Amino acid sequence: MSLDMLMGLSIFLVTFIFIAQFLPTVFADVRNEISLAHEAYKVTVLLAETEGVWSNGTNNGTNWEDYPSLWCDDNFTFLPGLMNDTPDFLSYEKILALNNATEKCYDKIKEMLGLKTPDREYNFNVSLESLDSRPYNRILVKDKDGNVVLSAGEPIPSSGYVARYERYVWVDSIYELAGTYDIGSPGSANFFVCQKQFNGSENEIMCNLTHPVKFFEINIIDKNGSAEAWWLSICLYSEPPGPSACSKENSNLTIYIGNNEIKWSEPLQPNTKYPLTDVLRSILSSEGWEYGQTVYLKFRVKNTDAFLTASSTVDYLAGKAIAKLVVYVW
Amino acid sequence: MCGDIMKAQAFTLEGVMASLLLLVVVYTFFQSSLVISPMWSELSDAQLRLLAQDALKILDNPDKVDGEYVNTTLQGMVSQLDSSFEPNPEFLYALERITFPANYRLELYWVEIEDNKTTINKTVLVNNNPTPEAVGGSRFVVIEKDDLNDNSPFRNNPAIPDPVVFEVRLILWRP
Numbered sequence: 001m002s003l004d005m006l007m008g009l010s011i012f013l014v015t016f017i018f019i020a021q022f023l024p025t026v027f028a029d030v031r032n033e034i035s036l037a038h039e040a041y042k043v044t045v046l047l048a049e050t051e052g053v054w055s056n057g058t059n060n061g062t063n064w065e066d067y068p069s070l071w072c073d074d075n076f077t078f079l080p081g082l083m084n085d086t087p088d089f090l091s092y093e094k095i096l097a098l099n100n101a102t103e104k105c106y107d108k109i110k111e112m113l114g115l116k117t118p119d120r121e122y123n124f125n126v127s128l129e130s131l132d133s134r135p136y137n138r139i140l141v142k143d144k145d146g147n148v149v150l151s152a153g154e155p156i157p158s159s160g161y162v163a164r165y166e167r168y169v170w171v172d173s174i175y176e177l178a179g180t181y182d183i184g185s186p187g188s189a190n191f192f193v194c195q196k197q198f199n200g201s202e203n204e205i206m207c208n209l210t211h212p213v214k215f216f217e218i219n220i221i222d223k224n225g226s227a228e229a230w231w232l233s234i235c236l237y238s239e240p241p242g243p244s245a246c247s248k249e250n251s252n253l254t255i256y257i258g259n260n261e262i263k264w265s266e267p268l269q270p271n272t273k274y275p276l277t278d279v280l281r282s283i284l285s286s287e288g289w290e291y292g293q294t295v296y297l298k299f300r301v302k303n304t305d306a307f308l309t310a311s312s313t314v315d316y317l318a319g320k321a322i323a324k325l326v327v328y329v330w
Numbered sequence: 331m332c333g334d335i336m337k338a339q340a341f342t343l344e345g346v347m348a349s350l351l352l353l354v355v356v357y358t359f360f361q362s363s364l365v366i367s368p369m370w371s372e373l374s375d376a377q378l379r380l381l382a383q384d385a386l387k388i389l390d391n392p393d394k395v396d397g398e399y400v401n402t403t404l405q406g407m408v409s410q411l412d413s414s415f416e417p418n419p420e421f422l423y424a425l426e427r428i429t430f431p432a433n434y435r436l437e438l439y440w441v442e443i444e445d446n447k448t449t450i451n452k453t454v455l456v457n458n459n460p461t462p463e464a465v466g467g468s469r470f471v472v473i474e475k476d477d478l479n480d481n482s483p484f485r486n487n488p489a490i491p492d493p494v495v496f497e498v499r500l501i502l503w504r505p
Contacts, residue, residue: 004338008345015353041376088387131427165377168384168428212423278401278420285419317424318391318403 036163039122040329043113047098047126048088048167048325052081065097072105079112082325088169090325092176095128095150102126102152109152115329125153125328128171130313133324135164141313141323144179153328162330170320177321178215178311184224184304194297194308205299206241211289213280215316218253221305222270230268230303234276235259236284237296246300255279257287268304277316375465378432382467382502385428389421390469404471408438408496412481415453422456425500432502435460439497442489464503471496 054064056076070076080098084091102109107116115122128150130139140148156162171177183196183205194207209216223230228250235246235256247260253274254265263283266274284295299308315322391403399406407421417425417436425434436456442449475492478485484494 002338002341004341004345007342008349011346011349012352015349015356019353019356044380088384131430166381168381168388170388212427275395281423282420285423315427317427318389318406319393319395319400320388320391322388322428 035120036122036161036329037165039115040124040163040165040327043115043124043126043327043329044165044167044325046079046113047082047327048090048169049083050079050081051083051085052079052094054078065091065094068097068100068104071101072108077112080109084172088167090169090171092149092171092173095171098126099150099152106153122329123154124330125151125156127151127326127328128169129166129324129326131315131322131324133326139313141177143177144175146179149177156328157330160330162328164326164328166324166326168322169325170322171314174215174311174314174316174321175309177314177323178217178309180219180307180309183218183299183308184221184301184306194299201302203299203301204246205297205301207297207299208240208294209297209310209312211281211284211293211295212291213277213284213295213310215309215311215314215321216277216280217309218274218276219307219309220253220268220270220272220274221307223268224303224305227303231300232268232302232304232306233300235298235300236263236280236287237298238289238293240296241298246298248300248302255283257283263287375463378502378504379465379467381429381432382465382500383469384467385425386467386469386498386500388428389424390471392471399477404469404498405473405477408471408498409473409478409482411438411455411483412479413483415455415483417455429500429502431505433458433460433505434503435464435501437499437501439499440484440490440494442487443491444489460501461503464501466499466501468497468499471498 051062052064053062054060054067054076055078056070062081064078064080067076067078071078080094080101082090082094082098084094098109110116110122110124113124115124127138128141130141133139140151143149181194183203194205196203196205218232220232231248231250232253233246233248233256234254235241235258237258241259244259247256247262248254249262249265251268252265253268255263255276257263264279289295313323386404389402389404391400392405393400399409401407401410401418401420402424403421407417410418415438425436434456435454435458437452437454439450439452442451472493472495475485475494478494484490
């Protein structure tokens with residue numbers, strides 16, 4: 001055999017052996033990643049599009065969240081679906097239950113979600129995240145007391161293949177997710193990003209929020225006391241406001257730009273909610289505020305029992321409290 | 331003698347070239363297997379398609395407040411359309427808030443019946459040009475003509491049956 005033939009053959013064999021070893025690795029990676037994404041997709045569908053189901057062998061139902069003492073029981077099988085009555089519409093109660101159930105019996109939840117089979121086993125993390133949340137900067141939805149609503153499962157690894165699948169969902173009660181603050185009663189307090197002071201016979205409250213406002217609602221309970229005068233004013237500023245007072249209109253809830261340029265006004269009615277999210281967004285956009293720009297607010301409240309309900313993590317759009325249900329599988 | 335050496339060198343060069351060529355071809359083939367795999371491109375498509383459907387589902391809210399549809403809903407957007415076919419800014423804000431960072435195009439379809447002839451009409455509400463990888467979601471909304479604004483091109487058109495069935499198509503693609 002000639003030297004030329006040997007050289008050609010050896011180069012070919014070296015190449016062939018290299019490729020033969022390289023080949024399974026390439027396809028293993030692809031297969032693994034595709035498989036992970038399918039599992040993540042499956043979990044989002046199970047959670048967002050089913051109510052869940054439970055069975056103890058003799059009885060069954062969909063209210064698995066009502067049996068916390070049985071979640072880890074081997075005779076109690078359940079699928080922890082989160083749907084309320086239509087796909088993507090989640091039950092707040094089921095969300096909290098999933099958080100608790102995963103904390104108590106992670107392996108069983110993993111099995112129930114189909115992530116633990118005889119030949120494959122995956123880890124998972126499920127969370128309810130703000131619309132502003134990104135994979136590199138997660139923003140978890142918090143409840144009215146500032147607690148994270150849903151972050152169930154193992155900590156997400158920072159390296160390796162992690163499949164991420166997300167769904168847009170809405171939750172049945174904005175009032176569980178947004179903080180409610182008493183702005184009517186006299187006395188000073190710090191809440192949300194506001195500072196309340198009692199000034200003479202009126203409350204003066206200073207806040208700073210970011211445009212666009214996510215959720216903002218005023219709930220008027222009633223007039224406080226028998227005095228005739230009562231009002232609630234909200235002044236909006238692009239710079240921190242000075243000491244001069246926000247204007248007022250007797251018996252009205254009024255929104256001003258600066259101290260006295262009226263933009264919106266309605267009569268105060270006892271036991272009435274004023275959903276001002278869209279109103280504020282509209283006013284601020286038309287006045288030239290850019291998204292992400294700070295808006296300074298000054299409230300002026302007299303003889304009015306009122307609550308402010310506001311959220312910095314949950315968006316209120318189309319009459320729904322919206323967030324992202326995000327599932328990570330690895 | 332000299333001729334044989336030249337011939338041998340040519341064979342060696344041919345062998346090396348053939349091996350290199352084989353290496354390049356096989357390596358290129360394996361690299362492109364990520365794209366060739368039919369499952370691969372569908373993964374990101376499936377995610378975006380679901381998000382388009384979810385976005386339309388969220389914006390679909392037939393509940394009225396003070397007798398009117400909410401501005402940020404599909405019903406509120408369609409009912410306020412006039413002959414300019416420009417969606418109201420609150421709706422666009424809500425849509426962009428949900429779909430960001432994806433780019434989007436929004437189309438509206440409806441049916442007209444005239445002289446027993448049915449035609450499907452279409453208008454583009456947000457005219458961005460999708461890429462070939464764009465995917466779409468679709469949702470039907472039904473609105474009575476009395477709920478459409480006075481300047482609505484659908485309200486006084488006798489060829490459009492009452493209630494009006496609209497199909498809203500949302501096309502999404504990654505920037």
